Amino acid sequence: MLRNVAVIALPEVAAFELGVLCELFGYDRSDEGLPTYDFAVCSLDGRPVPTHTGFAISVQNDLSRVEEADLVAVARYYHNGYAVAPEVIGALRRAYERGAWVMSVCTGAFALGEAGLLDGRRCTTHWRHTDELAQRYPAAKVDPDVLYVQDGKILTSAGTAASLDAGLHLVRQEHGTAIATALARRLVVPPHRDGGQAQFIETPLQPVQCETLQPVLTHLLGTLDQPHTVDTMAEFAHMAPRTFVRKFRNETGATPHDWLTNQRLLLARRLLEDSDLGVHTIAERAGFGSAATLRHHFAQRLSITPQAYRGTFRSHSA
Numbered sequence: 001m002l003r004n005v006a007v008i009a010l011p012e013v014a015a016f017e018l019g020v021l022c023e024l025f026g027y028d029r030s031d032e033g034l035p036t037y038d039f040a041v042c043s044l045d046g047r048p049v050p051t052h053t054g055f056a057i058s059v060q061n062d063l064s065r066v067e068e069a070d071l072v073a074v075a076r077y078y079h080n081g082y083a084v085a086p087e088v089i090g091a092l093r094r095a096y097e098r099g100a101w102v103m104s105v106c107t108g109a110f111a112l113g114e115a116g117l118l119d120g121r122r123c124t125t126h127w128r129h130t131d132e133l134a135q136r137y138p139a140a141k142v143d144p145d146v147l148y149v150q151d152g153k154i155l156t157s158a159g160t161a162a163s164l165d166a167g168l169h170l171v172r173q174e175h176g177t178a179i180a181t182a183l184a185r186r187l188v189v190p191p192h193r194d195g196g197q198a199q200f201i202e203t204p205l206q207p208v209q210c211e212t213l214q215p216v217l218t219h220l221l222g223t224l225d226q227p228h229t230v231d232t233m234a235e236f237a238h239m240a241p242r243t244f245v246r247k248f249r250n251e252t253g254a255t256p257h258d259w260l261t262n263q264r265l266l267l268a269r270r271l272l273e274d275s276d277l278g279v280h281t282i283a284e285r286a287g288f289g290s291a292a293t294l295r296h297h298f299a300q301r302l303s304i305t306p307q308a309y310r311g312t313f314r315s316h317s318a
Helices: 015-025 063-068 086-097 106-114 130-136 162-175 177-187 214-222 230-236 241-252 256-274 279-285 291-302 306-313
Strands: 004-008 038-042 071-074 101-105 148-151 154-157
Touching (some): 004 015, 004 063, 015 038, 015 071, 015 101, 015 162, 015 177, 038 063, 071 086, 071 106, 086 101, 086 106, 101 106, 106 130, 106 154, 148 162, 162 177, 214 230, 214 256, 230 256, 241 256, 256 291, 256 306, 279 306, 291 306
Parallel strands (some): 004 038, 004 071, 071 101, 101 154
16 A cells, blocks of 8 residues: 655756645645555755756755655656766665655656666656657657556656646555545546547647658648548659659658648647537548548547547637
């Protein structure tokens, strides 16, 4: 049973993400029937820690407090290219080896990566940093599309509010659904959010700059509502279909079908955000033909329905 929680605050820690961990595990809510934890925020040497927003936080514990924790969490931080002191790496490794939960919030995943705890594991971080995480720790299996990932007793979350999702998931694992739902109600957040990071990534509707296929991409973007096949695209490019497919993949990194589907999804997302058009009309304008096909691709690539996406991202000016 989860009883003892230690949060490591590294230099230039993000105040919000640190606050989320404090909110999840640092309050005594026993009068509401919720679990209470022996909670502490720790620094390398027990001294104050500078935050990324220009003030410092005072702590009462050094890393020795981590040795007895059932959960060791690392909040988002920005210090010196995500450098981590050897003492922190050792504390994280020992926590994992003795069977404690080890959790990161946003770029806290880089500390877990430095400790080797992401090797061979699925993990995530904020979508702006997933590429860097994958490059720095090639043995890690970085998933850029999820809000959080549990792999064994390693739990990594995406940015900011996703730390709440991850924390509630952990509470659900340790204490059951009823407790997690009650805590979510107390925090005034959903007990579980559908979807993943993909729906939050800003993706401008514009073509990739290509060496020879730019006229084709421009034509496709202007006619997304019309049917397109490899044969018709190849004809427009004055190429044989097999040559066109090979050239397209070399210049865009995707197949013609995947690229076209992605561009249609981008257009559909913009129309859902900024217009009053019905889902069927949006499906036609984006080239999907039917609302059912649009829903299929939204579920497959964004893990959300068009209606739910509109409810989340609808522009106030629309």
